[in-house]
Amino acid sequence: MHFRLNQYCEPNFSLDKFTNSPDATLQHAPKDMVAPLGFHATSIFPEYYKINGQWLLAEDSRMDCVAIYENGKVFVREFRNIRCGDAIVMGRTENCEEGIYVHTDCFTSEEKNKEAFSFRQGRSRETGFSCDYDFINGLLQHEKENGYVVWVLGPACTFDIEARKSFSKLIENGYVHALLAGNALATHDLEAGLLGTALGQDLYSQRPHFNGHYNHIDTINKVNLHGSIANFIHKENITDGIMYSLVKNKIPFVLNGSIRDDGPLPDVYEHTYNGQDSMRAHLRKATTVIGMATTLHTIAAGNMTPTYRVLPDGTIREVYFYTVDTAEFAVNKLGDRGSLGAKGIVTNVQDFVGNLCKGLNI
Structure with a gap:
């Protein structure tokens, strides 16, 4: 069997949903270990955040954490690592409505082309x-x-x-x-x-x-x-x-x-x-x-x-x-x-x- 890695497909940021998207809302953490109400929780997938008109990828992520904007980059941190004053991404939509895009279908493979109905999946x-x-x-x-x-x-x-x-x-x-x-x-x-x-x-x-x-x-x-x-x-x-x-x-x-x-x-x-x-x-x-x-x-x-x-x-x-x-x-x-x-x-x-x-x- 010939092995090869699946290829990453970057989002097409020229699409209207990206260009018309507002910037993500940032709010400061009110105290250590506490996010503002309405915070965005991260997933297992690549996530992009529109900040100052630019879509930024959270490069080092994990699920059930918060996205924090700091020094021009987005960092994903556990709740126990939130510090008072951190700029935390807000919003609970995932398709550019609030400047957040969760990129779920991002790796191409031969397995993508399969029947909608089949046995033993x-x-x-x-x-x-x-x-x-x-x-x-x-x-x-x-x-x-x-x-x-x-x-x-x-x-x-x-x-x-x-x-x-x-x-x-x-x-x-x-x-x-x-x-x-x-x-x-x-x-x-x-x-x-x-x-x-x-x-x-x-x-x-x-x-x-x-x-x-x-x-x-x-x-x-x-x-x-x-x-x-x-x-x-x-x-x-x-x-x-x-x-x-x-x-x-x-x-x-x-x-x-x-x-x-x-x-x-x-x-x-x-x-x-x-x-x-x-x-x-x-x-x-x-x-x-x-x-x-x-x-x-x-x-x-x-x-x-x-x-x-x-x-x-x-x-x-x-x-x-x-x-x-x-x-x-x-x-x-x-x-x-x-x-x-x-x-x-x-x-x-x-x-x-x-x-x-x-x-x-x-």
């Missing part, structure tokens, strides 16, 4: 994903040198010996530029490296070890003793696994805490918004995002990821988002939460990453 266990695998393999080969691939992983990604090996291969071969996860993924992967188990079960046979329910908390305890995941890997002579490969290849990772965490590990963010800022630092560079076996972390990543990215040279390109899970509910819920551009693949993670490795010949 959803993403379910009955869907054939062969074409998706071919496309993702081509995409990853392109992104290895030209993009920024962010993976979002749940702990199930390290419960199977082959899934763990296959994802390590993806890291070793340059197909992972950042990883987002929680305390559990790192804990059980390090447990596997130290004791050969995940939650006390043998990685290959799935048989429980005697007193195996201690294994993950013993692992956390040892990591805390050494002060960091990197120190633990070095001091305990860990030689395999996802976290080992990340540390060895100097790939950044962000681990966010949860109310249910054991420990947690010393590298885990315990303050929600510090962790969110660290996630967004990678997602605002992402050109491809792949979430596997974690509904909450994938939705969190989806909420911070627009459908487009403005590259340093000014080129606008599509951001590709995939979510992988055994449950149709999990892969479809992302769309229900506003990430309309995400594609779901209904399968288990060991099959998914194993098929990727075969397709990439690694």
